[in-house]
Amino acid sequence: MATSKLSAPRSRSNSARPASERRRRRALWELRLYVAGMTPTSIRAFENLKKICEEHLQGLYSIQVIDLLERPMLARGDQIIAVPTLVRRLPTPVKKIIGDLSNTERVLVGLDLRPAGGWH
Amino acid sequence: MTSENDMATVQAKIQKRDGTRGMAEIALEKVPTGIRGLDQVTHGGFPKGRTALVCGGPGTGKTLLGLEFLVRGVQLYNEPGVCVAFEETVQELTTNMASLGYNLDQLVRARKLAIDYVEIERKQIEETGEYNLDGLFLRLKQAIDEVKAKRVLIDTVELLFLGLKNEAVVRSELRRLFHWLKDAGVTAVVTAEAGERSFTRYGLEEYVADCVIVLDHRVNEQVSTRRLRVVKYRGSSHGTNEYPFLMESEGISVMPITSVGLTHGAPTERISSGIAGLDQMLGAKGFFRGSSILVTGTAGTGKSSFSAAFANAACKRGERALYFAFEESPSQILRNMSSVGLDLNRWISRKLLKIHAARPTATGLETHLAQMYKEVEDFQPDVVVLDPITNLISVGDQSSVKAMLTRVIDFLKVKNITAMFTNLVFGDDIEERAIGISSLMDGWLVLRDMSSGADRIRTLNLLKCRGMAHDMRVHSFTLGEKGITINGNFQTIGAPQSK
Numbered sequence: 001m002a003t004s005k006l007s008a009p010r011s012r013s014n015s016a017r018p019a020s021e022r023r024r025r026r027a028l029w030e031l032r033l034y035v036a037g038m039t040p041t042s043i044r045a046f047e048n049l050k051k052i053c054e055e056h057l058q059g060l061y062s063i064q065v066i067d068l069l070e071r072p073m074l075a076r077g078d079q080i081i082a083v084p085t086l087v088r089r090l091p092t093p094v095k096k097i098i099g100d101l102s103n104t105e106r107v108l109v110g111l112d113l114r115p116a117g118g119w120h
Numbered sequence: 121m122t123s124e125n126d127m128a129t130v131q132a133k134i135q136k137r138d139g140t141r142g143m144a145e146i147a148l149e150k151v152p153t154g155i156r157g158l159d160q161v162t163h164g165g166f167p168k169g170r171t172a173l174v175c176g177g178p179g180t181g182k183t184l185l186g187l188e189f190l191v192r193g194v195q196l197y198n199e200p201g202v203c204v205a206f207e208e209t210v211q212e213l214t215t216n217m218a219s220l221g222y223n224l225d226q227l228v229r230a231r232k233l234a235i236d237y238v239e240i241e242r243k244q245i246e247e248t249g250e251y252n253l254d255g256l257f258l259r260l261k262q263a264i265d266e267v268k269a270k271r272v273l274i275d276t277v278e279l280l281f282l283g284l285k286n287e288a289v290v291r292s293e294l295r296r297l298f299h300w301l302k303d304a305g306v307t308a309v310v311t312a313e314a315g316e317r318s319f320t321r322y323g324l325e326e327y328v329a330d331c332v333i334v335l336d337h338r339v340n341e342q343v344s345t346r347r348l349r350v351v352k353y354r355g356s357s358h359g360t361n362e363y364p365f366l367m368e369s370e371g372i373s374v375m376p377i378t379s380v381g382l383t384h385g386a387p388t389e390r391i392s393s394g395i396a397g398l399d400q401m402l403g404a405k406g407f408f409r410g411s412s413i414l415v416t417g418t419a420g421t422g423k424s425s426f427s428a429a430f431a432n433a434a435c436k437r438g439e440r441a442l443y444f445a446f447e448e449s450p451s452q453i454l455r456n457m458s459s460v461g462l463d464l465n466r467w468i469s470r471k472l473l474k475i476h477a478a479r480p481t482a483t484g485l486e487t488h489l490a491q492m493y494k495e496v497e498d499f500q501p502d503v504v505v506l507d508p509i510t511n512l513i514s515v516g517d518q519s520s521v522k523a524m525l526t527r528v529i530d531f532l533k534v535k536n537i538t539a540m541f542t543n544l545v546f547g548d549d550i551e552e553r554a555i556g557i558s559s560l561m562d563g564w565l566v567l568r569d570m571s572s573g574a575d576r577i578r579t580l581n582l583l584k585c586r587g588m589a590h591d592m593r594v595h596s597f598t599l600g601e602k603g604i605t606i607n608g609n610f611q612t613i614g615a616p617q618s619k
Contacts, residue, residue, distance in 0.1 A: 034255060036254035036255065036258060037254075041250050041251070041252075044249075044250075045249075048249075068255060068258045069258070072258040072259065072261065072262040073262060075255050075258055075259045075262070076236060076259060079238065079239045079240070079241075080255040080259075081238060081240065081253055081255045081256040081259070081280075082251045082252065082253050082254075082255050082256070082284070083251060083252060083253075083254045083255045084251060085251075093244070094244060095244055095246070096244050096245045096246070097245070097247070097248060098245055098246070098247045098248070098251050098284070099247050099248040099249035099250055099251040100248070100249035100250045100251065101248055101249060102248060102249035102250070103248040103249060106246055106247075106248040107246070107248055109246065110246030110248070
């Protein structure tokens with residue numbers, strides 16, 4: 001159905017490249033999005049993620065989409081149980097965000113792009 | 121209630137659809153767990169292709185039971201298994217199981233077992249928006265495919281509730297998981313923490329309603345006892361009692377000991393008591409095989425010597441004797457008995473005699489019972505001695521001791537094992553004191569120690585011996601290097617009249 005839309009990310013590496021053309025060397029943010037099949041939720045998660053990255057991390061990130069239906073073995077390595085799961089592999093520490101990433105605020109907090117709560 | 125109705129409708133539908141095959145589906149197929157005693161309690165094992173729930177508090181042995189189900193599956197039934205571990209890492213599980221004599225590593229290398237440790241670190245996880253647990257499903261599927269598993273253990277799935285915030289999602293996904301397991305055709309065990317109001321903290325029994333087993337670990341007066349109970353087994357009969365179980369070097373043993381009832385046979389064969397004079401009193405033939413004999417007496421009256429002589433006689437006949445010592449160590453018994461002319465060492469070296477010594481206070485009654493059961497099953501004795509049962513009373517109250525002894529006696533009777541129990545009593549009213557348990561016994565021998573001038577005289581009296589003519593008179597006896605010698609009639613010295 002929406003496969004065409006995700007055909008680029010499905011090639012599972014540097015899916016954001018076409019948009020932020022060849023700034024990969026400067027990619028300090030290494031993100032992985034685990035999905036199970038191209039479900040509407042998967043697509044939504046990817047789109048939400050891309051939007052957030054373009055807004056806040058332009059040129060500084062790479063997104064790798066992993067479809068666990070195709071590569072189930074990879075779920076163990078990153079301890080994935082829920083899908084979609086976004087894993088921030090770099091910068092460390094590793095962070096995980098579960099869900100379709102529809103709440104931008106929460107994603108930003110989860111990625112440490114915005115401090116949690118109003119403490120600061 | 122409703123779910124039971126659902127079940128009925130489903131079965132009716134299956135029947136309609138599949139005609140005769142439906143009938144076969146109704147007859148519940150079972151998978152033997154291979155865990156000692158558990159298959160007896162569940163009348164054949166866990167429901168095939170379904171999920172059994174094992175719940176209990178911390179440290180009750182849920183994980184070990186689940187893992188043993190997998191390991192036995194590989195070892196005994198060639199059914200590979202998958203363990204999804206939420207709580208312990210592969211390393212921890214391997215170490216824990218090594219203490220029970222299982223080498224998980226080896227099974228993993230042989231591709232008979234797959235262990236997937238699922239770590240949920242809540243601190244690392246943020247949740248936003250919709251998700252499902254397909255990741256977990258796929259990992260499970262991957263592991264099942266890897267070893268072609270027939271058995272699955274999920275330990276402890278409830279950690280999902282702690283790790284994920286969206287309880288509604290977790291609940292609906294668990295429901296889906298259990299359906300998925302059914303479709304996958306594997307027999308699964310799911311472990312869960314005990315809850316206060318329901319069997320499990322998160323009410324998992326709602327989802328897994330086919331077979332629910334509760335483990336329990338109770339401490340009474342500093343003494344712990346492990347128990348297992350099948351609280352629910354849809355479509356199958358099962359033992360409903362609480363059964364004691366042991367976790368030992370060879371794994372878990374559940375002891376399906378209940379009052380077996382009064383259905384045992386009554387053999388007419390007679391066996392020697394090991395003392396010529398006593399045999400004389402028993403119509404010159406001795407006790408009935410399979411009978412239970414109580415020996416009571418005050419301290420130092422020679423109860424242990426009588427039971428040792430009894431065991432000795434069995435070994436002489438080439439039979440096997442099992443001696444449970446609750447007061448003395450095996451070497452102490454051997455030493456003391458050599459002083460009354462009984463060389464028990466030779467029987468031990470010929471493996472005809474086994475002395476199992478345990479302090480009564482070391483474990484609870486149930487555990488003692490379980491241990492005895494296991495020893496008897498292992499050693500297959502012809503005669504058994506329990507010396508003394510008195511101390512067991514310090515572990516449990518009178519009624520539970522009596523209940524336990526009833527179970528021991530029934531169990532031994534069914535196996536046609538002749539048993540001698542000694543009981544230490546204090547004071548003069550020996551007959552009063554032992555009255556509670558004596559009714560369980562077929563024979564009752566009372567030993568007394570009386571003063572006669574400056575001497576103390578040992579006397580014995582067969583107070584009861586069911587089903588045979590016996591000498592009811594009080595006799596004196598001596599303990600010497602040649603063993604126990606029973607003298608003639610003692611009545612003339614003025615012993616209390618017995619009748």
